[in-house]
Amino acid sequence: MPSAPPRRPGGPLAPAAVALAFWVTMAGTTVPTPLYPLYQRAFGFSTFTVTVVFAVYALGVVAGLLTLGRLSDRIGRRPVVLAALLLAAAAATLFELADSLPWLLAARVLSGLGAALVTGAATAALLDLAPPERRLRAQTVALAANMGGLAGGALLAGVLAEWAGSPLRLPWTVTLVLSGAALLGLLAVPETVPAEVRRAGRSGSPAGSAFRLRPPHVPPGIRPAFLRAALAGGAGFAVTGVLTAVSGLFLATVLGLHNHALTGLVVALAFLSTAVGQLLVRVLPPARALPAACAGLVLAAALVAAALLAGTLPPLLLGACVNGLATGTAIGTGLGTVNGGVEPHRRGEAVSAFFAVLFTMLSVPVIGVGVLVRATGLRTAGVTFSAVVAVLALAVAAGLVRRPGRGASPVPTAVESAPAPAPTPAAAAAARAGKA
Numbered sequence: 545m546p547s548a549p550p551r552r553p554g555g556p557l558a559p560a561a562v563a564l565a566f567w568v569t570m571a572g573t574t575v576p577t578p579l580y581p582l583y584q585r586a587f588g589f590s591t592f593t594v595t596v597v598f599a600v601y602a603l604g605v606v607a608g609l610l611t612l613g614r615l616s617d618r619i620g621r622r623p624v625v626l627a628a629l630l631l632a633a634a635a636a637t638l639f640e641l642a643d644s645l646p647w648l649l650a651a652r653v654l655s656g657l658g659a660a661l662v663t664g665a666a667t668a669a670l671l672d673l674a675p676p677e678r679r680l681r682a683q684t685v686a687l688a689a690n691m692g693g694l695a696g697g698a699l700l701a702g703v704l705a706e707w708a709g710s711p712l713r714l715p716w717t718v719t720l721v722l723s724g725a726a727l728l729g730l731l732a733v734p735e736t737v738p739a740e741v742r743r744a745g746r747s748g749s750p751a752g753s754a755f756r757l758r759p760p761h762v763p764p765g766i767r768p769a770f771l772r773a774a775l776a777g778g779a780g781f782a783v784t785g786v787l788t789a790v791s792g793l794f795l796a797t798v799l800g801l802h803n804h805a806l807t808g809l810v811v812a813l814a815f816l817s818t819a820v821g822q823l824l825v826r827v828l829p830p831a832r833a834l835p836a837a838c839a840g841l842v843l844a845a846a847l848v849a850a851a852l853l854a855g856t857l858p859p860l861l862l863g864a865c866v867n868g869l870a871t872g873t874a875i876g877t878g879l880g881t882v883n884g885g886v887e888p889h890r891r892g893e894a895v896s897a898f899f900a901v902l903f904t905m906l907s908v909p910v911i912g913v914g915v916l917v918r919a920t921g922l923r924t925a926g927v928t929f930s931a932v933v934a935v936l937a938l939a940v941a942a943g944l945v946r947r948p949g950r951g952a953s954p955v956p957t958a959v960e961s962a963p964a965p966a967p968t969p970a971a972a973a974a975a976r977a978g979k980a
Contacts, residue, residue, distance in 0.1 A: 557729075557732040558673055558732055558733045558734060559670055559673050559674070559682070559685065560729070561726075561729035561730055561731075561732045561733050562621075562625065562666050562669045562670055562673070562730075562733055563666075563670065563685055563686075563688075563689040564689075564725070564726045564729050565625050565628070565629055565662065565666060565726040565727075565729065565730060566625075566662055566666035566667075566670075566686065566689035566690060566693065567689045567692055567693035567696065567726075568629065568632065568693065568719075568722045568723055568725075568726040569628050569629055569631075569632045569658050569659060569662040569666075569693065569726075570659060570662070570689070570690055570691075570692075570693030570694050570697065571693040571694070571696045571697030571700070571719065571722070572632040572635060572636055572655055572658070572697060572719050572723070573601060573632075573655045573656075573658075573659050573693075573694065573697065574693075574694045574695075574697035574698040574701075574788065574811060574815075575636075575639070575697045575698070575700070575701040575715050575716065575719055576597075576639065576648075576652075576701070577697075577698040577701065577702075577788050577789075577791070577792070577807065577808065577811050578698060578701050578702035578705055578706075578792060578804040578805070578807040578808040578811075579701055579705055579711065579712060579715070579804070580594050580597075580789070580792055580793075581792045581793070581796060581802075581804075581807075582705065582711055582712055582804075583642075583648065583712070586712065587643075587644055587645050587648075589645055590918070591790065591793055591914065591917055591918070592914040592915065592917065592918045593645070594789060594790070594793070594914070595789050595790070595910045595911055595913060595914030595917075596911065596914065597645075597648055597649060597652055598652075598785065598788065598789040598907075598910055599907040599908075599910050599911045599914075600649055600652045600653060600656070601652040601653070601655050601656045601659075601907075602656065602785065602903050602904075602906045602907030602910070603656070603907050604652065604653045604654075604655070604656020604657055604659075604660070605656040605657075605659050605660045605663075605899070605900075605903040605907075606660075606900050606903045606904050606907065607656075607657075607660070608656060608657045608659070608660025608661060609660045609663070609664065609896040609897070609899055609900040609903070610896075610900055612624075612657075612660060612661055612896075614896070615661070615665070616661075616664060616665035616668055616669075616737070617668075617737065620735045620736075620737045621665045621666070621668055621669035621672065621735065621736050621737060622669070622730065622733055622734070622735045622736075624661050624662075624665035625661070625662055625665050625666050625669065625730065625733075626727070626730055627658075627661055628658045628659070628661035628662035628665065628666075629658070629662075629723055629726055629727055629730070630658075630727075631654050631655070631657050631658030631661065632654075632655065632658040632719075632723055633719075633720055633723040633724075633727075634654050635651045635652070635654035635655040635658065636651075636716045636719040636720050636723065637716075637720065638650055638651035638654065639651045639712075639716045640713055640716035640717065640720075642712075660896070663690065663895065663896065663899045664895045664896035664899070666686065666689070667683075667686040667690075667879075667895045668895060669733070669736055670682045670683075670685055670686045670689075671683065671686070671883060672736035672737070673736060679883060680826070680880075683822075683876075683879055683880070683883060684822060684823065686879075687818075687819055687822045687872070687875065687876065687879070688819045688822075690819075691815045691816065691818045691819035691822075691872070692815070692816070692819055694811075694815040695811070695812035695813075695814075695815035695816045695819075696812070697719075698788070698807075698808040698811040698812050698815070699805075699808040699809060699811075699812040700715065700718065700808070701715040701804075701808060702804045702805040702806070702807055702808020702809065703804075703805050703808065704718065705804035705805070706803060706804040706805040707805070711804070762882075762894060762897055762898075763885055763886060763894075765885055766881050766882070766884075766885035766886070769877075769878075769881045770878060770881050770882070770898065772834060772940055772943060772944065773834060773874050773875070773877045773878030773881060773898075774874075774878055774898055774901040774902065775901075775905075775936065775940050776834055776837050776838055776841065776870075776871075776874035776937065776940045777837075777871055777874035777875040777878055777901075777902050778901055778902050778904070778905030778906070779841050779871075779905065779933050779936045779937050779940070780818070780837075780841055780844075780867050780868070780870050780871025780874060780875075781871060781902045781903070781905055781906040782905050782906060782909040782910075782929075782933060783814075783841075783844060783845065783848065783867045783871075783930075783933055784811075784814045784815070784818070784864075784867065784868070784871065784906070785906040785907065785909065785910045786909065786910055786913050786926075786929060787810060787811055787814055787848075787864055787867075788811050788814075789910050789913070789914075790913065790917070790922070790926075791807050791810045791811060792804070792807040793922065794852070794860070794922060794926075795807055795810070795857075797922060798852070798855050798922065798923070799855060799856075799857055801857070810860065810861065810864055811864075813861060813864045813865050813868065814864040814865070814867060814868045815868060816868065817864065817865045817866070817867070817868025817869045817871075817872065818868040818869070818871045818872040818875065819868075819872060820868070820869060820872060821837075821868055821869040821870060821871060821872020821873045821874075821875070821876065822872040822873070822875060822876035822879075823872075823876075824836075824869065824872070824873050824876070825873060825876035825877055825880060828873070830877075833873055833874075833876075833877045834873070834874060834877055834940070834941075834944060835941055835944055836870075836873060837870045837871070837873040837874040837877070838870070838937040838938065838940050838941035838944075839870075839937075839941070840866055840867070840869055840870025840873070841867065841870045841871075841933060841934070841936075841937035842934045842937050842938060843866050843870075844863045844864075844866040844867035844870060844933075845863075845867075845930040845931070845933045845934040845937070846863075846930070846934065847859045847860070847862050847863030847866060848860065848863040848864075848867070848926065848930050849926065849927045849930040849931070850863075851863060852922070852923045852926040852927055852930075853923065853927065875902070878898050879895070879898065882894045882895055882898055909929060909932075912929070913925050913926070913929050916928060916929070
């Protein structure tokens, strides 16, 4: 009599609990977005300082990904997601108590570290918890939790700031309550990295190597596809970062709209569209997904520039949506490449490497725009930035056109795995444990 297929660990509640933890951690990173004008008035700092506060978060994410990206492969997914939630709660506490700029900077650093921890660990945990035939769905859930959290945090804070009392306190109280619920949910999540793999990984490396600053590691076989998807996704992330940092300023100074909920809506549309864009990867032919993303980025840059030049809201809203769709398509392509070409026990590191590229491209342009705003004004800075994004997207598209005969091989998806690389000692230990 044939044996029943092995059950996936944790049951149906485990993926939901991981997704909730992912959502809450990422939501906390965008709660400040509609509150920046209020912080400016309360603490008396400039628009350039707003971009610095935002960039500190993004640079914290990158530093965390480079130093801690392998941590969930070493000690397990569950403790890393738990640590991310605790960091998010600590950041929310600092924001709620903040009475000067240093408090905001410290809170943003903690937010960045929490996002760095949860991005790779939660994505890998959701893939680990899914049976092979549902890994594309798990990848979609991971991106939805990630981008949905980013959208939800901005929208929630904007609504509360506009129509509830204590706009610099209440959003953080709600964030802390949600963090507590997510912490309880983690009780239903089992560890998905086998103990044998964790022991093999630790014994095969010098002590403390999991915490060393190291360049992102991507298997050579997927590097070209990885880089193209990361550059396109990063260009879209750069636009989203600028929208996140200065949308409130644009709405107030150019359009005369002092509405915190509207600021949150602009940012939420960008992130929600990014999540929807990932779904397009399912229906677009692999060879067309990234060219379509590049075309979308050029169109989005043109719409944002038109909004700045004409001083009207509709092109900005449409540009945020188009940019999100294009960015999501590029990110979905990149995550499919990672999932199809990386061994499971190194998946957390590879996902972290991918997002390290994205967040680097999120942070640096924001500071550049802040400098330009101070030197030339918002309109000139925004139009210049839009032109740079369009040029980058066109460069990525040109690179795709030059490779038709040499094969730009289709990017593997979550259900079409690339050939497995040679097993490492950690993978061999896991295989021996499975046979025992």
